[in-house]
């Protein structure tokens with residue numbers, strides 16, 4: 357195997373139950389993937405489990421590996437399956453290698469035993485929760501159409517009780533997008549989580565379940581609505597919660613304004629280092645492209661490292677940059693947006709070029725809005741100070757005045773942070 361055919365490290369989302377789930381969330385993009393495997397039991401065999409763990413650990417040329425479980429609903433495999441996965445990790449782990457285990461779950465099957473296991477093995481859990489009861493239950497229902505809020509809240513309490521590290525994954529859709537502060541305050545004050553990821557629901561309206569067509573379902577968030585959602589939460593966060601509550605897209609933005617890679621594929625110039633593996637060992641280019649045309653192969657037939665480093669996969673990752681429309685290439689917030697995820701690029705630019713991101717309007721307005729605050733925080737970081745200092749600065753900003761205006765005085769004006777320097781020499785410096 358030549359070196360150029362492998363990646364030094366990559367992420368893989370393993371789906372031990374394929375698309376099987378005990379819930380029937382109305383917007384789920386993955387439930388329809390069961391059609392790819394008619395007649396399957398949708399259970400990863402013990403033999404494949406060991407093969408996966410061995411190949412994945414061997415493929416990492418760096419001393420870290422992340423074993424990431426996702427679904428469908430991975431807890432349907434039962435706890436013993438994951439106990440065995442830990443045993444295989446110990447068997448194949450190289451000396452000095454650190455292994456992180458993560459799991460994305462709907463939480464409804466968790467109990468004390470699961471949470472003790474997570475705690476003992478340092479799992480990082482992603483728990484899906486869409487906000488307060490009515491907003492969560494709008495789409496997150498079980499197979500019988502029954503609400504799931506109480507079951508998920510019980511899971512959050514169990515994770516707290518057992519000191520399991522977890523973050524909340526909140527999808528943003530028609531039902532909750534107009535209630536940003538209700539959602540955010542609920543997660544911060546009632547769930548008491550410190551880590552939040554917002555995922556916009558952009559659900560294509562077609563019968564295939566693939567990323568095809570240019571219409572979206574009524575459940576999908578609108579682009580401008582998503583922008584307003586993020587702005588409302590940012591305006592509260594930047595006054596009260598910097599350094600206390602971590603919101604993934606705000607971290608991504610601060611990284612970009614600080615000139616640091618975002619660490620999130622959707623906002624990186626290229627992608628292709630985060631693949632997905634089905635319950636039978638089939639590997640696909642990405643979790644959002646589990647479709648026949650993006651099948652890389654099966655790890656029984658070809659080593660995972662070869663599939664991850666294949667020409668097909670490298671092209672997939674480079675296409676994210678190569679297919680950017682001219683409209684994006686000259687966009688003032690390209691450095692942070694990077695056209696976001698290709699799965700959402702299906703509308704036309706004002707010049708009629710294809711491949712613009714459906715959420716573009718929202719991202720533009722959001723990233724412009726946070727420019728002043730991000731410059732401030734990035735400057736603090738460069739000076740070795742805490743970005744949270746912005747909260748003091750924000751005390752001088754009147755209610756209703758936008759951060760963008762307040763944080764952007766003229767270049768030769770005194771910097772509002774009180775340093776005595778001109779703005780251009782202080783917080784107005786280019787990133």
Ligand code: SF4
Pocket residue numbers: 621622623627628629630641642643644676696697698699
């Ligand atoms: S297609 Fe989107 S989600 Fe998939 S790897 Fe690329 S940026 Fe990430």
Ligand code: SF4
Pocket residue numbers: 683684685687688689690693694695696712713715716717719720
């Ligand atoms: S904001 Fe719109 S135009 Fe700018 S990079 Fe993002 S998707 Fe492209």
